[in-house]
Amino acid sequence: MKVKPLALGQVRPCSVRPARRVTVAFRTSSLSSLALSTRTPLTSVSRLQAARCRPHSTNPCSSDHYDARVRNGMQSSTTKNNKDKDNCTGGGEQPSRAPYGRTGSVFPISSSTLFDAALTSIVGLGIIFLGGVAYIAWYKKNVLDKIEKAFDGGYDPVLALADFEKETPSKRLIENDQTMEHLRRKEQDCVDDIIKGNTRGHYYFLIGPKGGGKSTLILEAMRAIQAEGVSVLDAHPDLEVFRLRLGKALNYEFHEDSQTLLFQRRDPKEAGPALDIERALNKLEKVALRKAKKTGRPLVLVFNNIQHFNNDENGRNMLLLLQQKAEAWAAGGIVTIVFSSDDFWPCLLMHKAANRMHVLTIGDLSFETARRALGHMRLARDKPHADQSTIDQTVTLVGGRLSYLGHMAQMEDMLRGARDLVDWQREWLLSQIGLIPDCDDDVMDEQKWSTCSWLLLREFVRLHKEHQKECQAAGLPWDPTELPSIPYGRCRQIMTRTDFIEELDRSNIISIGVKLDVRPDSMLILRVARQVVEEEGFDDLLQNVRDRIDEIESLHRTREITFKDLNTGDNIRLRVEKGPPRLQ
Known part of the structure; x- marks a missing residue:
């Protein structure tokens, strides 16, 4: 087919064509709503959409051929972009990275992304490791500083509770304190020298009956030095409670405030309170070494009322x-x-392994x-003055x-109060070791303990009465508050049961003293025992109970x-034959 050539005047340029303002009406229903009725230049996308809806023209310079060329150009551009992406992910030369591009790191170190990521991880882990080491070193030092602060002067929890009522002393209280100086x-x-740290090379055991003034002596010595270098805590049967009390006295948290617990596999409390107490004492040893170099005197740690430890394996191990x-x-x-x-019993137990222990007995006045x-004391409490006879009778009773x-x-009324106290003590003692005549076999063990106890108390009463008669016969001054004592071995013979x-x-x-001398616990016990023993028929009652126990x-x-x-x-027929003893 021959193409008829066109005249020069009939050819229109196709490469440069001015934008036309046209009105396009799409034949499809989906594009009819988007009909462009405005007189705006057509974009490439709108031309493509319109081209799909118009019949194709054979004129190469027509708008249909122009839209086809635009569409082919967009497809070739998309194909080129896909090839560039394939070259980036595969082999070949990689394009340069933009500072904030989607590929590569922000601060590239090498040409390998994998190497940059590994190096960044190693540096991060190293920073974390060094930070952890620095934190552990700081925490250990902080623990020792806190324990050292617990022995600084000026404040102690036990002393603060004891002196709570004396924070705002009046003039009368100051005068009374000056009056009590001669009652030292x-x-x-001796206790002052111990608490001040003047005695070295020994540890001490204070023993005495309840209410005899052991804690008062310690608090008075602490008050004189403002508790500098001293810490006090009470024992407890539960070792977990004792662990917390030791931590409070030493200002030690047992690593419960450490952030390293988040990375530990095992619970530090899994081994029990004994291991925590050992850790706390090890920390105290480090602080004591540092403190001794500064002050030149030892720290003082007081364990009060250690009889509260159970006399079992755990309690004995803790004392050890x-x-x-x-x-x-x-x-x-x-x-x-x-x-x-x-x-x-704690003193007797610790005596087995004691090399440097000194024992002090604190008795009654x-x-x-x-x-x-x-x-x-009555003057200090603003009570009315009592005559000397009333005071003497009260002291004789209590x-x-x-x-x-x-x-x-x-x-x-002190006399009435003393008599009431004696009556209460009598009822308490009878509730503990009262004798029951014609007892049943269910209470036989209890009555064994009661009879053995009354045998010992009766001996105390006899010695007390004999000593009083001897002093009166010789014309010597007699101390009505002096308690009789019996050696420990003699008590075993009197009671016939050493375990009681x-x-x-x-x-x-x-109460048992340091010289193994046994005494009544107080004058009230001796007074009540004398009342019971001097009652008519007491010896017969005691013997009847003992006979009843033998019958059972x-x-x-x-x-x-x-x-x-x-x-x-x-x-x-029963036959019993007793032959001579045989020698083997």
Whole structure:
């Protein structure tokens, strides 16, 4: 087919064509709503859409051919972009990265993205590791600083509670404190030297009955130095509670405030409170070494009322742990440990492994000292003045126990209060070791303990009466508050049951001294025991109960022999033959 050539005047240029303002009407329903009725230039997308809806023209310079060329150009541009992406992901030369492009790192180090990521991870882990090491070093130092601060002077929780009522002393209280200066006990000087750290190379055990003034002596010594270098805590049967009390006294949190616990696999408390207490004492040892270099004197740690530890395996192991630390620290002269107890069994247990332990006995006041103390106590509490006869009778009834004297000083009528206290003590003692005549076998063990206890108390009453008669016959001054004592071995013979002595000591019926001398726990116990023993028929009652116990035990030892299938008229013959002893 021949193409007719066009004249020069009939050819229109196709490469450059001015934009036309046209109105396009699409034939399809979907594009009819988007009809362009405005007189705006057509874009490439609108031309493509319009081209699909118009019939194709054969004129190469027509608008249909122009839209086809535009469409082919867009497709070739898309194909080129896809090839560039394939070249980036595959082999070949990689394009340069923009600072914030979608590919590559922000601060490229090398040409490998994998190497940059690995290097960044290693640097991050190294920073975390160094930060963790720095935190652990700071935390350990902070723990030691906190423990050292617990021994600084000026504040102690125990002393703060004891001095709470004295924070705003009045003029009358100051005068009373000056008046009490001459009532200083003879044991106070020794306790002051211990608390001040003047004595090195030993640890101490204070033993005495309940309410005898052991804690008062320690608090007075602490008050004189503002508790500098001293810390006090009370024992407890539950070792978890004791662990918390030790942490409070040492200002130690047992690593419970450490952030490293988040990365630990095992619970640090899994091993029990004993291991935590060992850790705390190890930290204290480091602080004591540092403190001893600064001050030149040892720290003082007081464990009060250690009789509250259970007398079982856990309690004995805890006492052994504390004693081992006390022995080692006393040898080094860095820490002086002070134990105090109302009962004798901790002292007897610790005596087995003791090399540097010194034992101090804190007893009751003498009659003359108790008289002066009671008079000044009433003066300090703004009570009416009592005559000397009333004070003497009160002291004779209650004895020289500081706790009882302080209770009597608050009474308006001291004699009546003392008699009420004796009556209450009588009922309590009878509830513990009262005798039951014609008792059943269910209470036989209890009555064994009661009879053995009354045998010992009766001996105390006999010794007390004999000593009083001897003093009156010789014309010597007699101290009505002096308690009789019996050696420990003699008590074993009187009671015939050695295991009951410890139970009586734990029940505060008797007290055992450092020289193994046994006494009544207080003058009230001796006074009540004398009233009961001097009652008519007491000896017969005690003997009847003992006979009843023997009958019950004999019945338990009796065996019955039963014969079966016996008829009337049958005879039974028993034969017992006792031959001479055989030598083997």
